[in-house]
Amino acid sequence: MTRRSALLPSSAALLALAIAAVPAFAAPTTRSGAPGSGSAPRATMADPVFADAFDRGGGSVTVYTDRAAFLAALAPGRVELAFDELIPGHSPPLHYTDQGFSLWVFTPPGTHHGLYNGPGFVSTDQVDEPLMVWTTLDDRPIGALGGNVWPSDFSLRPTDGTIGVDVILQDGTLGATAIVDAAVPDSFVGFISHGEPIAYLLIEAPDLVDPPAGTTPDRWPTLDNLVVGGVQ
Numbered sequence: 001m002t003r004r005s006a007l008l009p010s011s012a013a014l015l016a017l018a019i020a021a022v023p024a025f026a027a028p029t030t031r032s033g034a035p036g037s038g039s040a041p042r043a044t045m046a047d048p049v050f051a052d053a054f055d056r057g058g059g060s061v062t063v064y065t066d067r068a069a070f071l072a073a074l075a076p077g078r079v080e081l082a083f084d085e086l087i088p089g090h091s092p093p094l095h096y097t098d099q100g101f102s103l104w105v106f107t108p109p110g111t112h113h114g115l116y117n118g119p120g121f122v123s124t125d126q127v128d129e130p131l132m133v134w135t136t137l138d139d140r141p142i143g144a145l146g147g148n149v150w151p152s153d154f155s156l157r158p159t160d161g162t163i164g165v166d167v168i169l170q171d172g173t174l175g176a177t178a179i180v181d182a183a184v185p186d187s188f189v190g191f192i193s194h195g196e197p198i199a200y201l202l203i204e205a206p207d208l209v210d211p212p213a214g215t216t217p218d219r220w221p222t223l224d225n226l227v228v229g230g231v232q
Helices: 012-021 067-072
Strands: 061-064 079-081 089-091 094-098 101-106 115-117 131-135 144-152 163-169 174-180 188-193 198-204 220-229
Touching (some): 067 144, 079 094, 131 220, 163 188, 174 188, 188 198, 198 220
Antiparallel strands (some): 061 188, 094 101, 144 188, 144 220, 163 174, 163 198
16 A cells, blocks of 8 residues: 555544544643643543544444454455554654555544654554544545554553544444453454445543553553455
8 A cells, every 4th residue: 555645635524523532631741742732631541532422323333353353354455554664753644545445544633743653553642642544535435444553652662551442434423432451562453334434443542540650641542554445
């Protein structure tokens, strides 16, 4: 899949929903050292905020935690993104096109600090800002998205914690939510929508409730080995 630099796609209705789904928090930490932005309490692992403003859609979305089973359910022509070209540090939104699919990986509209990637994987700069995997309306419909997700620490190292992923459909409804406990770099979560195509994924890493003494509760959402496809 090729990466292109271009302007972000616009869809007023879905952008408004995306902004509504993004929580705002106080005293956030950034990896770059830039001043953080936020105004409300930070979510914790016991109180994740996952697209509460959405209605659940009427279509069927299957959640997979086994990569092999997920791949077996896809139509021919899937695309896999290993993000091998990424290096540690800030980056602009990532845009990939292949097999008629087009998608973006970035932090949602209304957030402030963008991506801060590791060597070959995607993450965020500000601790409380989610990752978004956004599909476009005018390209081949995407019925399946999945990948490895885990929490990382300030130094981009894997750490203990939980990941929450929402899948939002093109009709603006919440298709499914997956919460991955004790997530590690091999933790996989995938979604297949059997009706309405997928609009985007929202990936969050809530704070730890009771971090070990002398450690921080901060967790950053992290993504690798993204699979994009259609449904059989």
